[in-house]
Amino acid sequence: MPDTPPLRGTSPSPRDQANFAAPGDRLIRAGALVFFVGALATLVTVAPLFLDATPFPPYMFGLSMLMGVGFLIAGAGVLRSAAAGRRQARGER
Numbered sequence: 001m002p003d004t005p006p007l008r009g010t011s012p013s014p015r016d017q018a019n020f021a022a023p024g025d026r027l028i029r030a031g032a033l034v035f036f037v038g039a040l041a042t043l044v045t046v047a048p049l050f051l052d053a054t055p056f057p058p059y060m061f062g063l064s065m066l067m068g069v070g071f072l073i074a075g076a077g078v079l080r081s082a083a084a085g086r087r088q089a090r091g092e093r
Contacts, residue, residue: 024081031074038066 041063048055 022081023084024077024079027077027080028074029077031070031072031077033070034066034073035070038064038068038070042067 041060045056045060045064047053
């Protein structure tokens with residue numbers, strides 16, 4: 001039973017809390033992953049400008065845009081988590 005969420009009005013025990021994912025947690029984790037991939041692409045793209053090397057192709061600049069996409073995905077997860085918290089506080093399901 002540790003994989004099932006707790007009943008309404010009860011809180012998970014500390015043992016079960018690690019296995020219980022709140023709404024929006026996966027979006028936040030996915031957004032962080034996409035953000036860090038975009039940050040890495042940004043560092044790789046900008047490095048040749050400081051090292052007097054041959055610049056990377058233009059699609060690398062497009063990969064740098066993943067930082068913003070990841071930020072938006074994580075923001076959507078935070079909003080979903082906040083909405084679920086408000087619903088839980090009001091006693092709705």
